[in-house]
Amino acid sequence: MTSPQAGASITGVGESAFTRGTSHSELQLCLKAARNACLDRECPPESLDGLVIPGGRKFRVEDVVTGLGITDLRFSSRAELGGASSVAAIGHAVAAIVSGLATRVLIVGGWRGYSDRRLGAGGDDLLDKLAQAFPAPEFRRQLEHPYGLIVPLQYYALQANRWIREFEIDLSALGAVSLACRSHAQLNDKAVMKDRPLAIEDYLASPIVSDPFRVLDCCLETDGAAALIVEESGRTAGGIRVLAVAEGRPDSPDDITNRPDMLDLGIAKAAGRAFDSAGLGPEDMDFCELYDCFTFVVLRQLEEMGFCPRGESPKLVAERGITLGGKLPVNTHGGLLSEAHVLGLNHVTEAVRQLRGSCGARQVDGARLGLVTGYGDFGDGAIAVMGR
């Protein structure tokens, strides 16, 4: 059976440098990444005719058109699912390709996550920025900020404690995710945490930010951008096929407090759609690049995608092994936790390179099928199943 989504492939990937500190603007980082994706594809930037910008970026379509010298942009859109936008953007691109609205679509995103206002640094100018970044800013300002519920980690701690209490969770699984990502970063020259290996003692000595989360359960804040090029499959040799892509939202997507099932995540709906569409299931994946703003989110996505029943991800991680060489390698580049926080677009570029077989020391042997997820706001989700 041919899914319409099987008609598109990722044919080029590129990044800027990933750093903590930059003199470049967000737009400049993105233009650099886009040019590198064009070099990878061996196409001139002016030949791009579609553009998808993942959520909340500071630049506009016109900035990319003029910055890359695109002469005839025929399609543009923005995906708005917070951190899930990068993967959801692939859906926009595929739709544009298979419908004929565009033939060569650029997805580009990045930010100065370190050099602009940093979440981890706190501060009194944080509130408006956060309220505007989330859905339903008035709920944030009115019902949450006055109590000191401000940053994503605190919202997810409300969910985590419910999960921990209900399922008697073994918290060592959080550390296992943190350590797996860090060990993979040691094999990745682009990783900000290369040459900074992590032992379980280091993890356990890491301060609690909001119980049960430690500093080392949280992603990095870095400067950088990444870009993808999507085209009709078969236009060039070596494209990585998008076998299925889907987005999904939890119930009550603008409010965790009143979500009927507080543990509901959008990825549950999205993964069901994507696996059905591709005719594949979790057991078919050779690796997973999972959005890892926090270690907890990696574990919860595995459960809600159907890799295991709810509450059993610690057991799954321990039994199958999520480090390279294990049966379920996760975040082979180091993830947001240890490579860089590039809005999850770096998860997609890593998946493409794994499926090309070009990952060198961190290559998953014989990788033919993989998945990438995005996670954003109060549990929006997106998933792409890809194959060579």
Place this chain on the structure above:
Amino acid sequence: MTAVPRPVPAVDAPELAGYWEGVARQVLQVPQCPSCHALRWPPRGACPVCGVVEFGWAPVPAAGTLHSYAVVNRAFHPAFAGEIPYTLCVTEVAPGVRFLGRLVGVADRDIELGMPVTAEFADAGGARLVYWRPTQPGG
């Protein structure tokens, strides 16, 4: 000590004005659809079943059960630096109606999901807020 003020709710935000007006009187109230009578909390502009946009306000119990909690060990806003550690909580007071607030009067190790809690109203930094305390036996 910090001179940075605590974030306070804007009492004139139209969709939540009834809620804060109730809190000022030490009453918890939420929007109720005049057509299907469902409680619609938090307020989202229209009843998703009836399409009604003009709501009444119905009182709900100022007591309920603890649905979840989070102990905060690090302040992300200077106004809260002096309050660390503090405990956020989600309290369910009626089917489909939960409030985010602060849990007080219980040690972390004694927190249990489902435990009965009762609202207390107290002023903090120029706003009247709702705190939740474990319900005393017989209370």
